[in-house]
Amino acid sequence: MSCHILSYAIISIILTNPATRIGAAIAQNLASKGASLILNYTSDSSASQTFTLAQEIETQHVVTCLYIQVDIGFPTGPALLADTARNVFLSKSMPRFQDFEIKDFEWMYRINVLGPLLLIQAALPYLPNDRSGRIVNLSSISSSEGFVGQSVYGGTKAALEAMTRTWARELAERCTVNAINPGPVRTDMWARMPMEHRGGLKPWTSHSPLAAVREGLDDEEIFNQKEFVGGRPAYPGEVAGIVGMLCSDDASWCTGQVVCANGGMRMAI
Incomplete structure (x- = not known):
């Protein structure tokens, strides 16, 4: 028998519009497999749903679930998502x-x-x-x-x-x-x-x-x-x-x- 987890081997998943049914289902599925998530939403109307989903995921699974509002239709949006993933997850790979x-x-x-x-x-x-x-x-x-x-x-x-x-x-x-x-x-x-x-x-x-x-x-x-x-x-x-x-x-x-x-x-x- 064995039990093993890799220290901060976190998979960063960026989902567009996670408050939709498909996005929420994908997020729940990946969290159940141990993936930590960054949930991306675009419109103000999706903010409360995304926040609720992130809270549910962190309550049900031992993962980190962040949420961020960016518009990936502009160059600054994808760059901000990538920087967030790097700063939050890669910086934790060897925490002091x-x-x-x-x-x-x-x-x-x-x-x-x-x-x-x-x-x-x-x-x-x-x-x-x-x-x-x-x-x-x-x-x-x-x-x-x-x-x-x-x-x-x-x-x-x-x-x-x-x-x-x-x-x-x-x-x-x-x-x-x-x-x-x-x-x-x-x-x-x-x-x-x-x-x-x-x-x-x-x-x-x-x-x-x-x-x-x-x-x-x-x-x-x-x-x-x-x-x-x-x-x-x-x-x-x-x-x-x-x-x-x-x-x-x-x-x-x-x-x-x-x-x-x-x-x-x-x-x-």
Whole structure:
């Protein structure tokens, strides 16, 4: 089992006339999938409907929903929307601790710490009694590497690792309990990550043994960025394979561990 959320991996969606039925339906659907939104409306008559919709979305879903009145028929309108999305969302991608608000802290701990705990409680009646069960929590090297801007996110992952060790003892007759700690992974979040953020990973990526880029094996984009980024991220299948290993019978003597899933970026005894 795993529970994972990417710190401020917010998808900015700009909707024209969200107060219409189609726009409202799209906004609700995307919010239910975890996307934060910027709702754009044009006319004064749509203001109250858009405000109400934004309030409903933020009440029903753990997302940010902003609303702004601009006319996209003039050059200043799209520019203002793009600037708003950048300033609100991209600037939050690596928030320093002094920028965190209590609601941000509570949201992240609720998902990354309370969520896994509630999931284990719900699964407890169905766990086997012969140690054949498997629980694999998805942590992160952020729990140990002290990345700038990840005091809260890294703290949630450290808490999850602590719970992993406790559950390994408490559930010893039912299942093994381990965690994995990926570093950068080539997901949609990686695709959206600004190049300056990728370059900031170079001190870690460049000393990860398995992050060395392989000409002819890794794709052209990764190859072309190797000097700037310092290496490559993991492919999702590489992380999934480690989870599969921990779920197999061969891992029956492994419990309470945080298993490397980061190409050697983090080596721990």
